Amino acid sequence: MTGGHPTALIADDEPLLRKALARMLAQTWPELSIVAEARNGREAVEQFEALQPDICFLDVHMPGLSGVDAAGQIGRRAHLVFVTAFDQYAVAAFEHGALDYLLKPVEPARLADTVARLQERIRAGSPAPGATALLEELAARLRKDTAQTSLRWIRASVGQKLRLIPVDEIDFLRADEKYTRIAWRSEGAPGEALIRTPLKELLPQLDPADFVQVHRAVVVNLHAISHITRGENETAQIHLKNRSEVLPVSRNYLYLFRQM
Amino acid sequence: MFDRLRRRSGPDRLAAEVRAAAVDDRARRLRLLQAQVAPHFLFNTLANVRELVDSGSPQASTVLGSLIAYLRAAVPRLHEPVSTLGQELELVRAYLELMRMRLPDRLQFALHVDETALALRCPPMTLMTLVENAVRHGIDPSEDGGRIEVRVTEAGNRCRVQVIDTGVGLQRAGDGLGTGLSALRERLQLVFGQDARLHVTSLAPRGVRAELEFAARRGL
Numbered sequence: 001m002t003g004g005h006p007t008a009l010i011a012d013d014e015p016l017l018r019k020a021l022a023r024m025l026a027q028t029w030p031e032l033s034i035v036a037e038a039r040n041g042r043e044a045v046e047q048f049e050a051l052q053p054d055i056c057f058l059d060v061h062m063p064g065l066s067g068v069d070a071a072g073q074i075g076r077r078a079h080l081v082f083v084t085a086f087d088q089y090a091v092a093a094f095e096h097g098a099l100d101y102l103l104k105p106v107e108p109a110r111l112a113d114t115v116a117r118l119q120e121r122i123r124a125g126s127p128a129p130g131a132t133a134l135l136e137e138l139a140a141r142l143r144k145d146t147a148q149t150s151l152r153w154i155r156a157s158v159g160q161k162l163r164l165i166p167v168d169e170i171d172f173l174r175a176d177e178k179y180t181r182i183a184w185r186s187e188g189a190p191g192e193a194l195i196r197t198p199l200k201e202l203l204p205q206l207d208p209a210d211f212v213q214v215h216r217a218v219v220v221n222l223h224a225i226s227h228i229t230r231g232e233n234e235t236a237q238i239h240l241k242n243r244s245e246v247l248p249v250s251r252n253y254l255y256l257f258r259q260m
Numbered sequence: 261m262f263d264r265l266r267r268r269s270g271p272d273r274l275a276a277e278v279r280a281a282a283v284d285d286r287a288r289r290l291r292l293l294q295a296q297v298a299p300h301f302l303f304n305t306l307a308n309v310r311e312l313v314d315s316g317s318p319q320a321s322t323v324l325g326s327l328i329a330y331l332r333a334a335v336p337r338l339h340e341p342v343s344t345l346g347q348e349l350e351l352v353r354a355y356l357e358l359m360r361m362r363l364p365d366r367l368q369f370a371l372h373v374d375e376t377a378l379a380l381r382c383p384p385m386t387l388m389t390l391v392e393n394a395v396r397h398g399i400d401p402s403e404d405g406g407r408i409e410v411r412v413t414e415a416g417n418r419c420r421v422q423v424i425d426t427g428v429g430l431q432r433a434g435d436g437l438g439t440g441l442s443a444l445r446e447r448l449q450l451v452f453g454q455d456a457r458l459h460v461t462s463l464a465p466r467g468v469r470a471e472l473e474f475a476a477r478r479g480l
Contacts, residue, residue, distance in 0.1 A: 013363070013366070014304065014362045015365065019315070020307065020310065020311035042403070063366075063400060104304060
C-alpha cells in the first residue's frame with residue numbers, strides 16, 4: 001500500500017472489459033486507485049514489478065502469458081483476483097484453492113463481496129494466500145487446452161522391452177479389468193500389449209476420424225474392420241481383417257453401423 | 261438391416277458407410293464441443309455489451325444488432341444440411357464485427373466477395389469454421405493481433421474461398437489442423453464427395469492461409 005490508499009492493477013486483453021472493471025471498482029471502492037492496466041500477462045508482470053500494486057485483477061485467458069502464468073510470477077506479493085468468462089475447470093480450481101475470482105460479466109453484488117474480503121485482508125495486514133502448485137497445474141492445463149493434438153504413440157512393456165506402438169497400427173483397444181489391451185499389427189503380424197492407462201482416458205486422445213467406441217469396453221480402428229454381422233437383441237459383432245477375435249457392438253453404438 | 265447391408269455392399273462400401281456414420285457421431289460431438297466453446301464467446305461478448313450500455317455508448321445498439329444476427333444465424337446451423345454462401349457471410353460478418361469490438365487494437369478484417377457467389381450452396385459453418393479458426397488460433401493468441409481477409413471468387417464452375425490471417429501462424433509442428441478443421445473436411449466430403457479441396461498453408465513472415473475450393477452449385 002503506497003501513501004495510505006490501496007492500489008490495483010487490471011489485466012485483460014479486451015479494453016472495454018478493463019474499463020468496465022475500473023468503473024465498477026470506482027463505485028464499489030472509491031479509495032482504491034487503479035495504477036496500471038495491462039493487455040496481456042507479460043505486461044501485467046512488468047507493470048507489477050514496476051509499480052508493486054496491492055491487488056492484481058487478472059483475466060485468465062490472455063495472449064502470450066495467461067493470467068494464471070502471470071499469477072505464478074507475481075506469487076504472494078499481491079492479492080490476486082482472477083477474472084474469467086467461462087471456464088469450469090479453472091473455476092473449480094480457484095474454489096478448491098480458496099482463490100478469489102470473478103465471472104464476466106461481473107455482477108456488482110459479487111464484486112462487492114470480493115472487495116469486502118480484500119479490504120479485510122489489507123486492513124488486517126494478512127499475507128496473500130499462496131497456491132503455487134495449484135496455479136502450476138492450472139497453467140499446464142490451460143496450455144494443453146490450446147495445443148490439443150491426437151496421440152501418436154503408445155508406450156507399452158512387452159516382456160522385458162518397452163515398445164513404441166504407432167497409434168495408426170492399432171486395430172482395437174479393449175478394457176481388461178484394470179488394464180487396457182492394445183491389439184496392433186507389428187510389421188503386419190498381430191501383436192498385443194497391456195497398458196495401465198484406462199480406456200476412458202485414452203479415448204479422448206485418439207483421432208475420432210479413425211477410432212470409434214463400439215462398446216463400453218471396446219474402441220476400434222475403422223480401418224481394421226472387415227465386416228459386421230447382426231447378433232441377437234440389437235447387438236452386432238465386428239469381424240476384423242487378419243484377426244480371429246470378434247468384437248462386440250452394444251446397442252448404444254449400433255447407430256454407427258446403420259444403413260445410410 | 262445388416263443382411264441387406266452386407267448383400268449390397270463390398271468392404272469398401274461398408275467402410276465408407278461406417279465412416280459416414282462415424283461422421284454423424286462426430287457432428288454430434290462437434291455440436292457438443294461448440295456448446296462448450298460458445299459460452300466463453302457469449303459471456304465475454306455480453307460483458308462488452310454491458311459496458312457499452314452502462315457507459316451510455318452510442319455503439320451499444322449496433323453491437324447488440326451484430327450479436328442478434330450472430331445468434332440467429334449460429335444457433336440452428338448444423339441441423340440444416342446446406343445453406344448458401346450469402347448466409348455464411350452474414351454470420352461471418354456479424355462474428356467479425358463482434359470480435360473487432362472486443363479486440364479493437366488487435367483485429368482488422370476485410371471481406372472481398374463476388375456478388376454472384378452469394379447464391380452458391382455451401383455446407384453450414386464452412387466459412388465460419390475457417391474464420392473462427394483464424395481468430396482463435398491466429399489472432400487471439402497473438403499479443404499484437406493481426407488482420408483477417410476473406411476472399412470469395414467464382415470462376416468456371418468452381419468456387420474458391422480464402423481466409424488469410426497475419427496471426428501467430430501454425431504452431432507446434434506436425435498437426436496444424438485443429439479438430440474443427442478435420443471435422444469440416446468430413447462435412448465437406450459428405451456434401452461434395454471428392455469434389456472439394458481444403459488446403460491450409462503457413463505464410464511468411466507470419467500467418468496462415470486456408471483455401472477451400474468446391475463445385476459451384478446453385479439452389480437448395
